[in-house]
Amino acid sequence: MPTITMCYFAGLREQIGCNQEQYELPAQSSDQDILQAVIEKHPAAADRCSRSRVAVNHEFIRGKVQLEENVEIALIPPVSGG
Amino acid sequence: MSDRIAIIEGPLGADWCQPADLCHNAYGAITSFLGVVRDNHNDRGVTHLEYECYGDMAKNVLQHIIQECRDQFDPEARFIVAHGYGHMVPGECSVAIHVATAHRVAAFDACRHIIERIKEDLPVWKNEFYDDGTSLWLKGS
Numbered sequence: 001m002p003t004i005t006m007c008y009f010a011g012l013r014e015q016i017g018c019n020q021e022q023y024e025l026p027a028q029s030s031d032q033d034i035l036q037a038v039i040e041k042h043p044a045a046a047d048r049c050s051r052s053r054v055a056v057n058h059e060f061i062r063g064k065v066q067l068e069e070n071v072e073i074a075l076i077p078p079v080s081g082g
Numbered sequence: 083m084s085d086r087i088a089i090i091e092g093p094l095g096a097d098w099c100q101p102a103d104l105c106h107n108a109y110g111a112i113t114s115f116l117g118v119v120r121d122n123h124n125d126r127g128v129t130h131l132e133y134e135c136y137g138d139m140a141k142n143v144l145q146h147i148i149q150e151c152r153d154q155f156d157p158e159a160r161f162i163v164a165h166g167y168g169h170m171v172p173g174e175c176s177v178a179i180h181v182a183t184a185h186r187v188a189a190f191d192a193c194r195h196i197i198e199r200i201k202e203d204l205p206v207w208k209n210e211f212y213d214d215g216t217s218l219w220l221k222g223s
Binding site: 007009010011013014055058059060074076077078079080081082 | 117133134135136138139142165176177197200201202203204205206207208209219220221
């Protein structure tokens with residue numbers, strides 16, 4: 001299973017307590033699989049995770065994707081730019 | 083003439099807040115939108131904001147949004163788009179959008195499209211600090 005870097009931002013980052021962590025995930029994973037992996041590690045953050053989108057290498061994803069070694073994944077909570 | 087796209091630490095300076103770089107004989111219309119930090123929100127006094135940003139992805143998202151504008155409104159349009167991050171106080175400019183097109187409708191439509199899509203997808207988060215000492219991460223708007 002590839003090792004990936006998971007990045008957190010804003011309120012989710014504060015709740016989890018760090019900017020990023022390493023995970024081992026199946027090479028074929030969906031956005032829901034990725035969110036579930038984070039929820040299993042941080043159950044207190046389940047609500048924020050469930051409202052977040054997933055980006056792989058700086059692109060939003062939906063459904064299954066192929067994860068390469070050392071890929072960067074980010075959980076994107078509801079944004080508030082502007 | 084090329085587009086200017088940037089994610090910048092701190093408030094946007096005067097060079098980002100005017101569209102002079104887009105002035106060209108081929109463009110008959112230029113629209114501009116500036117987002118400015120307010121001193122109040124939901125009847126609470128705002129002392130300052132801290133914008134957090136996923137910088138590498140934010141640049142990608144802005145490029146996607148600009149391509150949407152070219153596809154939907156005017157393939158020849160030119161753009162200046164910048165968003166600041168970090169500490170900002172009321173009155174400072176957090177986002178600047180300038181669009182140049184041949185005709186006015188496309189310039190208005192593209193400018194509006196960019197700010198609305200920024201509100202949906204740009205990975206930037208606003209932490210608002212109030213005059214009672216509390217703060218809150220805002221969720222969309």
